Structure formats: C-alpha cells, structure tokens
Amino acid sequence: EAAVTQSPRNKVAVTGGKVTLSCNQTNNHNNMYWYRQDTGHGLRLIHYSYGAGSTEKGDIPDGYKASRPSQENFSLILELATPSQTSVYFCASGTGNSDYTFGSGTRLLVI
Amino acid sequence: QQKVQQSPESLIVPEGGMASLNCTFSDRNSQYFWWYRQHSGEGPKALMSIFSNGDKKEGRFTAHLNKASLHVSLHIKDSQPSDSALYFCAVRAGTGSNRLTFGKGTKFSLIP
Numbered sequence: 001e002a003a004v005t006q007s008p009r010n011k012v013a014v015t016g017g018k019v020t021l022s023c024n025q026t027n028n029h030n031n032m033y034w035y036r037q038d039t040g041h042g043l044r045l046i047h048y049s050y051g052a053g054s055t056e057k058g059d060i061p062d063g064y065k066a067s068r069p070s071q072e073n074f075s076l077i078l079e080l081a082t083p084s085q086t087s088v089y090f091c092a093s094g095t096g097n098s099d100y101t102f103g104s105g106t107r108l109l110v111i
Numbered sequence: 112q113q114k115v116q117q118s119p120e121s122l123i124v125p126e127g128g129m130a131s132l133n134c135t136f137s138d139r140n141s142q143y144f145w146w147y148r149q150h151s152g153e154g155p156k157a158l159m160s161i162f163s164n165g166d167k168k169e170g171r172f173t174a175h176l177n178k179a180s181l182h183v184s185l186h187i188k189d190s191q192p193s194d195s196a197l198y199f200c201a202v203r204a205g206t207g208s209n210r211l212t213f214g215k216g217t218k219f220s221l222i223p
Contacts, residue, residue, distance in 0.1 A: 100211060
C-alpha cells in the first residue's frame with residue numbers, strides 16, 4: 001500500500017542544535033510538502049518540492065531548509081533549532097488533483 | 112496570499128445528530144477544495160473533494176461549494192463516534208499551483 005513514512009516519530013533537541021526530519025513516500029508522487037501543526041494555527045506550509053532536486057519556500061520558511069535528493073525522500077532541516085520550532089511536523093505527498101497523503105507526524109520538542 | 116477561515120472552531124452534537132462545518136476562502140481563482148479529517152495522534156486524511164459548484168454526497172457526508180460566494184461547507188448526518196475528529200478545509204488555486212492552503216480546523220465532538 002502506498003504510504004508516507006516519517007522519522008523519527010518523536011524528537012527532543014537542544015536549542016542551537018541541528019535537527020533533521022525525514023520523509024519517505026512510496027506513492028511515486030512528484031510533489032512533497034512539509035507542514036507544521038500548532039493549536040490555533042492549523043496546518044502551515046513550510047517548504048515543498050516538485051521533484052528530485054527542487055525545493056520551494058512555503059508560507060513560513062524562516063529557520064528551515066529542505067532537501068529532496070530523490071523522488072522518494074524529502075527532508076526538513078533545522079540548522080539552529082529554537083524553542084519556537086517546538087511543534088508537530090507533517091510530511092505529505094500529492095500530484096495533480098489527487099488527495100494529499102500525509103505521514104503520521106513527528107513531534108519535536110526543542111528545549 | 113490565500114486566506115482560509117473555518118467556523119465554528121468547535122462543535123458538539125449528540126450521536127445521530129446533524130452538523131454543518133463552514134469554510135470561506137479569499138482567492139477568487141481557487142478551483143479545488145478538500146475536506147480533511149484528523150483523528151487524535153494521526154495525520155490528516157482526505158475525506159472528500161469538490162471541484163464544481165453545488166453538492167457532492169458521499170455516504171453520510173455532503174460537501175457544498177459556491178465559488179461566487181467564496182464558500183464551501185461540509186454537512187454530516189447521523190453522526191457516529193468515529194466522526195469525532197479535527198476537520199480541515201483545504202483550498203488550491205487553479206492550474207499552475209500545487210499548493211494546498213488549510214484552514215485552522217473545526218474540532219468536532221459527540222455527546223455520548
């Protein structure tokens with residue numbers, strides 16, 4: 001079954017440290033997305049990609065980088081983590097007018 | 112930048128009851144609309160999509176779209192315990208855009 005898998009499921013990081021969140025999809029979708037979910041804000045788009053080698057800024061890209069080394073993999077990188085980046089992060093894949101398929105999320109706590 | 116607003120923020124109905132969730136959007140070029148549902152501890156899952164003005168029914172769920180009024184709604188009838196979840200409205204502009212903008216969500220709960 002086609003799926004989106006995120007790792008790790010939970011992560012505790014120290015302020016100023018580097019954090020990498022990983023996402024793998026088996027849907028063969030061209031487009032992949034990173035969202036964060038916070039109470040009162042819903043889902044906000046951080047970065048997205050149209051295919052291997054491409055990354056685009058979403059609505060809240062500051063403090064985040066993204067990498068799409070292959071069709072299947074899309075990473076979100078926090079070079080210098082801050083407590084304000086404590087959140088739940090979701091990766092999704094999609095193509096054309098298809099539904100997005102979301103992963104189960106990564107819960108990140110920055111202390 | 113697209114603005115998507117949902118109302119109400121939370122909704123409580125008795126089991127077997129009916130519910131209406133509302134969503135307004137700001138970009139008149141918007142063409143494609145989804146409702147996503149998220150159960151606690153899980154990622155959002157697409158519930159249904161609607162691309163044309165009017166009603167679309169899938170089982171107990173009916174979506175209604177009025178592009179001229181910048182409004183889309185979701186109606187749930189015969190509410191079941193499994194319907195308790197966070198519901199998101201998601202909007203995509205026309206061709207050339209692959210981005211979905213989500214609303215803040217409506218928390219839907221059932222009175223036991």
